[in-house]
Amino acid sequence: MSEPILSVSDLAVEFDTYGGTVQAVRGVSFDVAPGKTLAIVGESGCGKSVTVQSIMGLIPIPPGRITAGTAMMNGVNIIGRKTVNGEDIRGGQIGMIFQDPMTSLNPTMNIGNQIAETLIVHRGYSKRKAFNRAIELLDLTKIPEPEKRAKQYPFEFSGGMLQRAMIAMAIACEPQVLIADEPTTALDVTIQAQILDLLADLQRETNMAIILITHDLGVVARMADEVLVMYAGQMVEHGGVDDIFYNSGHPYTMGLRAAMPTNQPGIDARLTPIDGSPPDLFHPPAGCGYCARCPHAMQICVDNPPPTYTLGERHETRCWLHHPDNNTQVEGINKAVGSSP
Amino acid sequence: MLKYAFKRIVQGLITVWFIATATFFAMHAVPGDPLSGDKALSDKTRANLEAKYGLDKPLMTQYGIYLANIAKGDFGISFTQENRKVNDIIREHFPVSATLGILAILFAGAGGILWGALTALYRNRLPDTIIMFLVILGISVPSFVVAAIGQLSLVNINDLAGVSLLPIGGWGTVWHMIVPSMVLGLGTMAYLTRLMRSSMLEIISSDFVRTAKAKGVPPTQIFTRHQLRNAILPVITVLGPSIAGITTGGFVVEIIFAIPGLGRYFVQAVQQLDYTVIMGTTVFFGAFLVFMVILVDIIYGYVDPRVRLE
Numbered sequence: 001m002s003e004p005i006l007s008v009s010d011l012a013v014e015f016d017t018y019g020g021t022v023q024a025v026r027g028v029s030f031d032v033a034p035g036k037t038l039a040i041v042g043e044s045g046c047g048k049s050v051t052v053q054s055i056m057g058l059i060p061i062p063p064g065r066i067t068a069g070t071a072m073m074n075g076v077n078i079i080g081r082k083t084v085n086g087e088d089i090r091g092g093q094i095g096m097i098f099q100d101p102m103t104s105l106n107p108t109m110n111i112g113n114q115i116a117e118t119l120i121v122h123r124g125y126s127k128r129k130a131f132n133r134a135i136e137l138l139d140l141t142k143i144p145e146p147e148k149r150a151k152q153y154p155f156e157f158s159g160g161m162l163q164r165a166m167i168a169m170a171i172a173c174e175p176q177v178l179i180a181d182e183p184t185t186a187l188d189v190t191i192q193a194q195i196l197d198l199l200a201d202l203q204r205e206t207n208m209a210i211i212l213i214t215h216d217l218g219v220v221a222r223m224a225d226e227v228l229v230m231y232a233g234q235m236v237e238h239g240g241v242d243d244i245f246y247n248s249g250h251p252y253t254m255g256l257r258a259a260m261p262t263n264q265p266g267i268d269a270r271l272t273p274i275d276g277s278p279p280d281l282f283h284p285p286a287g288c289g290y291c292a293r294c295p296h297a298m299q300i301c302v303d304n305p306p307p308t309y310t311l312g313e314r315h316e317t318r319c320w321l322h323h324p325d326n327n328t329q330v331e332g333i334n335k336a337v338g339s340s341p
Numbered sequence: 342m343l344k345y346a347f348k349r350i351v352q353g354l355i356t357v358w359f360i361a362t363a364t365f366f367a368m369h370a371v372p373g374d375p376l377s378g379d380k381a382l383s384d385k386t387r388a389n390l391e392a393k394y395g396l397d398k399p400l401m402t403q404y405g406i407y408l409a410n411i412a413k414g415d416f417g418i419s420f421t422q423e424n425r426k427v428n429d430i431i432r433e434h435f436p437v438s439a440t441l442g443i444l445a446i447l448f449a450g451a452g453g454i455l456w457g458a459l460t461a462l463y464r465n466r467l468p469d470t471i472i473m474f475l476v477i478l479g480i481s482v483p484s485f486v487v488a489a490i491g492q493l494s495l496v497n498i499n500d501l502a503g504v505s506l507l508p509i510g511g512w513g514t515v516w517h518m519i520v521p522s523m524v525l526g527l528g529t530m531a532y533l534t535r536l537m538r539s540s541m542l543e544i545i546s547s548d549f550v551r552t553a554k555a556k557g558v559p560p561t562q563i564f565t566r567h568q569l570r571n572a573i574l575p576v577i578t579v580l581g582p583s584i585a586g587i588t589t590g591g592f593v594v595e596i597i598f599a600i601p602g603l604g605r606y607f608v609q610a611v612q613q614l615d616y617t618v619i620m621g622t623t624v625f626f627g628a629f630l631v632f633m634v635i636l637v638d639i640i641y642g643y644v645d646p647r648v649r650l651e
């Protein structure tokens with residue numbers, strides 16, 4: 001693995017709400033290298049969006065609060081509002097696209113100007129030059145008749161076309177990192193595949209790193225090099241895409257896989273949803289966040305948070321099953337070779 | 342867009358015709374007529390006068406003549422003011438009312454957008470609380486009370502200063518216009534502030550504003566290019582009807598501040614059942630309002646591409 005372009009460590013984010021303080025993200029670390037794709041997966045509400053939005057400085061403060069953590073990019077910590085704006089990171093070195101393209105574009109500004117705006121802000125282009133570049137970018141993202149399209153408004157675009165325009169906007173300044181927060185969730189299946197192909201093509205051409213948030217393991221299998229599995233605001237497993245699919249070390253990852261449709265013949269095709277729901281993040285459990293739903297939970301899981309065990313090179317998990325003193329072998333879970341609590 | 346404007350103008354003409362017709366029949370349905378004033382007239386004089394003004398003709402004939410005259414832009418001669426043409430009354434006094442009304446709506450619109458945006462940006466903090474309290478006051482206090490209080494404060498301020506800083510009534514210079522137009526626009530401003538605030542709050546947390554932040558657009562530019570432009574749309578929609586409200590309020594303000602606008606003539610004419618003046622002023626005002634509403638709609642189309650391009 002080459003040098004990471006972005007490394008996040010120990011990120012923790014809280015929100016003050018009427019019901020109390022929500023601990024949305026509780027110590028998440030990961031990194032991503034140029035040309036690679038990191039997928040972040042997990043049930044809705046587990047803190048995926050909050051994680052990446054903190055990096056982008058998009059957390060509303062208040063009610064939000066980043067209580068700990070750093071995100072190092074090119075030797076600078078980009079966490080914290082001022083640096084993010086001041087260092088020209090947002091929109092310049094990191095581009096971001098969102099889940100719902102229909103609402104993510106300004107309804108009263110034409111598409112070309114919305115793309116051009118990024119170039120005017122970060123590159124100091126003239127209006128004319130930026131608009132011409134916007135047309136090229138629309139062409140690059142395979143939008144037919146880009147000159148005409150650039151002058152149109154979001155309501156004249158379909159969802160898939162809008163997401164292409166969003167991508168054009170996000171890559172306008174040739175960012176080193178592209179963050180895609182569920183970029184295909186709101187789109188038709190056929191359109192989904194096209195958008196994913198487009199992202200993969202662009203990555204090959206520009207060697208940018210991609211952080212792809214999804215709850216669709218099919219998308220993970222198709223796109224990711226590495227996977228970060230999150231549960232209740234924490235990392236539960238992190239590893240290469242093969243580690244996660246064939247060599248997983250965490251009961252939650254196993255559960256996600258069992259809940260995923262498969263088209264391999266011979267494999268039991270029944271889907272097994274994970275019973276229960278994620279814990280209350282107002283009062284996160286003292287021990288393992290998953291213990292209320294975990295079929296292998298032990299007393300220690302209830303009382304103490306599991307440490308991180310290394311299962312292989314760039315493969316780690318947080319689960320007591322990997323403690324060296326644990327002799328129960330759980331089917332499908334590979335025990336850690338060494339532990340590093 | 343051109344087609345749209347044309348369609349709106351045709352609709353507007355139909356509206357004006359409707360106003361004219363409704364006023365005509367409503368007016369004739371009221372007991373009495375312009376000749377039943379304080380002076381008792383002999384039957385002969387009355388018959389002569391009726392013949393002179395065409396009041397002896399059947400109602401539908403009168404209606405026909407009246408419509409034909411309106412189409413020519415002729416509103417006839419006042420019944421109560423000797424030989425005064427209604428057109429002259431309008432020409433002389435309407436500009437005053439229009440100036441007052443337009444200043445008031447500008448004041449209300451600019452103030453509403455400004456205060457609304459400000460309260461949204463400072464939501465739930467002190468500036469928001471204070472302004473919103475004043476807004477509730479502004480909405481609930483009727484305009485004649487505001488007018489009276491406005492004038493009273495003016496008297497007191499002039500007293501305190503020892504010189505006449507601003508005139509307390511009359512018309513003529515810019516200084517005469519300031520307080521009456523503020524008084525007239527106040528209620529509308531309060532209403533628009535509330536509207537702008539809620540619209541702005543919705544926009545602030547919208548996805549496309551988040552996108553603009555993710556693009557690294559500086560906050561001031563996000564405010565002007567992304568938030569304001571979109572938040573203003575609902576405000577523009579209600580500007581048309583607001584103009585109507587301001588016009589009616591204007592009659593009261595004109596009387597309190599002794600402003601020689603059309604309002605005074607209108608009220609007088611209604612009291613004396615001066616048919617031609619009532620008709621003339623109503624139809625003219627109606628046409629003016631309809632025109633303003635169309636203008637506002639066209640401006641809306643300019644601001645919102647979804648309307649413009651349909």
Ligand SMILES: Nc1ncnc2c1ncn2[C@@H]1O[C@H](COP(=O)(O)OP(=O)(O)O)[C@@H](O)[C@H]1O
Pocket residue numbers: 015016017022024042043044045046047048049050051060063064281
């Ligand atoms: N603005 C906010 N105010 C309060 N709570 C929030 C806010 N944004 C997110 N949260 C909370 O943070 C948690 C994680 O949310 P999110 O990161 O959006 O989940 P997801 O993994 O589905 O993207 C959720 O429990 C959510 O309720």
Ligand code: SF4
Pocket residue numbers: 250251252288289290291292294295296297298301306318319320321
């Ligand atoms: S730590 Fe315990 S409860 Fe948590 S996943 Fe592992 S076995 Fe299950």
Ligand SMILES: [Mg+2]
Pocket residue numbers: 048049050181
């Ligand atoms: Mg999300």
